[in-house]
Amino acid sequence: MKKISLLSAILAVMLLLGACSSGGDVGGNAQEGEVIKWKLGHLADENHIWHKTATEFANLVKEKSEGQIEITLYPNNSLGGETDTINAIQAGTADLVVSGETLQNWAPKAALMATPYAFKNLEHVKTVVEGEIGDEIEEEIKEKAQLTSLYYHTRAPRNLTSSEPIKSPEDLEGFSMRVPNVPLFLDAWEAAGAKPQVMDFNEVFTGIQQGVIDGQENPVDLIQSGGLYEVQDYVNKTEHVYSWIYILVGNKQLESLTDEQREAVFEAAQEAQAFGEKLYDEEIGAIENELKEEGMEFVEVDQDAFREAMTPAIQSSLSEEQFELYERILGSE
Secondary structure, three states, X not given: OHHHHHHHHHHHHHHHHHHOOEOOOOOXXXXXXXXXXXXXXXXXXXXXXXXXXXXXXXXXXXXXXXXXXXXXXXXXXXXXXXXXXXXXXXXXXXXXXXXXXXXXXXXXXXXXXXXXXXXOOHHHHHHHHOOHHHHHHHHHHHHHHOEEEEEEEEEEEEEEEEOOOOOOHHHHOOOEEEEOOOHHHHHHHHHHOOEEEEOOHHHHHHHHHOOOOOEEEEOHHHHHHOOHHHOXXXXXXXXXXXXXXXXXXXXXXXXXXXXXXHHHHXXXXXXXXXXXXXXXXXXXXXXXXXXXXXXXXXXXXXXXXXXXXXXHHHHHHOOHHHHHHHHHHHOOO
């Protein structure tokens, strides 16, 4: 009898510990007095705007939930790449992610978050993300990827980095480059004359260093946080993508909260949105100057030539539904 009692006690402790694991009682109701521990993964380093804003968000959530929700941050892809983290959220072993156009692998409309030369500038991006089109994209992500957006960051335009200046598509002959896991990017850069390949961002530095790839494309903040100024000399101002990125939580994780806890999360997200916008305004210009100080040269390119080279591939790679959304974006400014 004593052995049975001891076994029962051990099982009770294991169940109690399990209730406090990532996501709490995922898909059910949060238990009164339970500390819910969430994991948030992203690809940038600790000095990046996303991480600083996520830190503020985590602090606000803890404060507003009176300590009932604790969020631990995992930068530098330490939970895995975006796709890995999204899969982990759906499996219940992670809870939040910073993600953008990669979401098109679940929700096709998310491809329009970073379609080359669809957006003219950041104000155009804000008009779309905060309007009807943005609502449609968020709803499809919620339905098909099982993720709910909490707040978003606008992103500096994506530019091509290289060890030799690239001013036109003709300069891309034989140029091997990394792109994220976005089929549209593969099609667009191949049409422009490059040799694109999918690679996780945390492999890019070594890939360039070892000559596996000749370059990559990203906003200046990720060029800096990835230390690419150590292995690349030029930022070629293709400005081919203006876009945004979401901070998302799993639907089940969100649904497991009480009404008061959900309200705390959404209030914190709204304040984090404003915090992130202020950081962006303060830091992006400074980052460009820092990259120049590190020796990178910013090269003016023939953007019209890149747009002309990429547009047919972009249009042919979009589904009928995506193309309709693409045309609405082009006419939405």
